[in-house]
Amino acid sequence: MPSFGIGLLGCGRISENHLRGYRHGDGLGDLGEIVALCDVNETLLEQQGTKHQVTTRYRRLEDLVADDRVDVVTVLTPPDVRTGVVIPLLEAGKHVLVEKPFAHTLAEAKEMVAAAEACDRLLAVNQNYRWRADTLKLKELVDAGAIGEVLGMHQLHAMWRDEGPGWRRTTDYLALAVMAVHWLDRFRWLARDEGASVYAATRSTGLLQSQGEDWAAVTVRFRNGVIAHMTEDWCSASRHKADTFLVDGTKGSLVAEGKLVTRYGRDNGDEQVHDAAGDFAASFAHSMQVLLEAIASGTEPSISGRDNLNTMALLDGAYRSAEAGEVVHLAHNGRPAAAPSERSLGVANVGR
Numbered sequence: 001m002p003s004f005g006i007g008l009l010g011c012g013r014i015s016e017n018h019l020r021g022y023r024h025g026d027g028l029g030d031l032g033e034i035v036a037l038c039d040v041n042e043t044l045l046e047q048q049g050t051k052h053q054v055t056t057r058y059r060r061l062e063d064l065v066a067d068d069r070v071d072v073v074t075v076l077t078p079p080d081v082r083t084g085v086v087i088p089l090l091e092a093g094k095h096v097l098v099e100k101p102f103a104h105t106l107a108e109a110k111e112m113v114a115a116a117e118a119c120d121r122l123l124a125v126n127q128n129y130r131w132r133a134d135t136l137k138l139k140e141l142v143d144a145g146a147i148g149e150v151l152g153m154h155q156l157h158a159m160w161r162d163e164g165p166g167w168r169r170t171t172d173y174l175a176l177a178v179m180a181v182h183w184l185d186r187f188r189w190l191a192r193d194e195g196a197s198v199y200a201a202t203r204s205t206g207l208l209q210s211q212g213e214d215w216a217a218v219t220v221r222f223r224n225g226v227i228a229h230m231t232e233d234w235c236s237a238s239r240h241k242a243d244t245f246l247v248d249g250t251k252g253s254l255v256a257e258g259k260l261v262t263r264y265g266r267d268n269g270d271e272q273v274h275d276a277a278g279d280f281a282a283s284f285a286h287s288m289q290v291l292l293e294a295i296a297s298g299t300e301p302s303i304s305g306r307d308n309l310n311t312m313a314l315l316d317g318a319y320r321s322a323e324a325g326e327v328v329h330l331a332h333n334g335r336p337a338a339a340p341s342e343r344s345l346g347v348a349n350v351g352r
């Protein structure tokens with residue numbers, strides 16, 4: 001298998017997880033190597049370049065684009081800086097891994113998918129929570145039939161999250177786009193189907209310095225009957241962060257909390273506790289590994305941009321529902337998200 005040259009565009013907060021994850025522990029092994037960094041912010045560029053010993057550092061996108069050693073670029077810019085950097089990279093022949101949320105809008109996401117297909121390049125989205133240790137365990141148990149058919153899911157995520165200066169303070173799309181997009185994608189991953197309708201209610205409480213929504217509830221009804229509900233709360237006065245996920249099935253339930261996943265059977269006493277501890281940075285390397293293997297084998301990665309149009313359609317539907325105060329029905333011609341081993345092409349939801 002070839003070893004790919006990787007460039008990182010954006011040396012802000014999340015670059016640390018990519019730099020650490022790609023290189024440390026098992027990392028990417030022989031699959032790929034970070035060969036260049038790029039950021040318009042020279043201080044961050046120098047800081048991350050020095051810390052992680054990457055000597056090629058660019059301040060201009062054009063210079064990264066022109067570097068022939070770079071085969072694949074990880075885009076770590078804020079969500080509203082996407083098409084303007086991703087499309088030139090694709091046109092220059094680079095494959096691209098984009099951080100979540102895939103795009104600021106569903107229309108921009110579609111534009112990038114079309115560009116990737118026109119350029120015959122692979123475009124993937126870092127939905128790394130699919131590879132977080134608890135989700136890996138949940139997926140393994142659900143796919144093995146440990147709880148029978150999935151009936152419904154609940155996600156409760158509550159914390160105090162007052163952001164410092166930066167794009168999270170000024171964006172109109174906050175709790176849903178920044179955090180809950182992980183849960184929407186996980187709902188799809190475990191339901192193994194696409195959303196039929198979505199209802200959401202959001203509010204901006206004014207308690208935080210950020211202006212976007214900081215309290216949100218979303219209900220998704222999937223075509224196969226699965227109902228998934230989430231609460232994403234950034235301004236809770238509770239003293240500990242709540243992150244609880246529950247899946248009910250015909251034969252049992254799964255609860256993920258902290259580093260444990262517990263399976264409950266329908267008989268009292270039928271309980272199994274599974275360890276779900278893991279290095280979070282490894283989930284970032286996992287996304288890159290999935291993309292590099294897909295490039296090498298000429299297949300569609302399970303986290304492809306086209307697959308992610310279905311996650312973006314849920315996010316877009318939630319915002320439209322919250323604005324209109326109505327259920328949003330999602331048109332689509334899709335098929336379920338691919339299992340990791342299948343790496344098959346997910347056909348996009350064509351909802352607005």
Ligand SMILES: NC(=O)c1ccc[n+]([C@@H]2O[C@H](COP(=O)([O-])OP(=O)(O)OC[C@H]3O[C@@H](n4cnc5c(N)ncnc54)[C@H](O)[C@@H]3O)[C@@H](O)[C@H]2O)c1
Pocket residue numbers: 009010011012013014015038039040041044061076077078079081085099100101126128166167178
């Ligand atoms: N997957 C996860 O778990 C996870 C966690 C945190 C953040 N993220 C995502 O990562 C992305 C970045 O978030 P962050 O917290 O690192 O943001 P950040 O603001 O800390 O960093 C963004 C960097 O991009 C640079 N940048 C902006 N425009 C640029 C351009 N045109 N060319 C080159 N550099 C440019 C900025 O100078 C900055 O250094 C967001 O989409 C965010 O949602 C994902």
